[in-house]
Amino acid sequence: MAGGIDQNQLDALFTAALEAAVARIEKDGTFFPLLFELRVTGSIQNVAVLESGAIDGQQTVLDRFAEVLRSRIAEGLVAAAAIVVHRQTEDMVEVQLRATNYSANVFAPYGMETSGFLARKRQLSLGAFIVRPAPNEIF
Incomplete structure (x- = not known):
């Protein structure tokens, strides 16, 4: 597995991220990209990235997340x-x-x-997960 990270830790990271996404969709109908870290201490944290400049489209947000992560990985904070x-x-x-x-x-x-008409209530039901290998531009 990934440099001292076991499958249980990756599963916990995935679950935390997915549960937050489901909660945001059920509450608001959509969400802006979210960032979660598995810290070297073993804790999982949702990270707020405050950007002072204009962001043009979703890809620049993902690029900013990758930039923030790379620096935190280099500092030895993120696993x-x-x-x-x-x-x-x-x-x-x-x-x-x-x-x-x-x-x-x-x-x-x-x-x-x-x-609901005035107070919109949403209930999500998840389908089967699809896992695809991806290039690793962060680690």
Whole structure:
């Protein structure tokens, strides 16, 4: 596995990222990309990246996340990371998992039921995950 990281740690990182994405979709209907770190201490943290400059499109946000992660990895703080993207037009959540010797994108298709007229309530049901190897541009 990925440089001292075991499968249970990667699973916990994936689960935390996916659960946060589901909660955001159920609450707001969509979300901006999210960043989670598995710290070398073993804790999982959601990271807020405050950007003072203008951001033109989603790709620049993902590039900024990668830049932030690279510096934190170089400092010895981060052992693995998950970047979560909402692919709203495809009814899918993508979790990009990265570690030293592991890199995959996990796609989680979902169905959504909505109810309520004024107070919109959403309930997601996840489909089968699709795991694809991906280039590791972070570690």
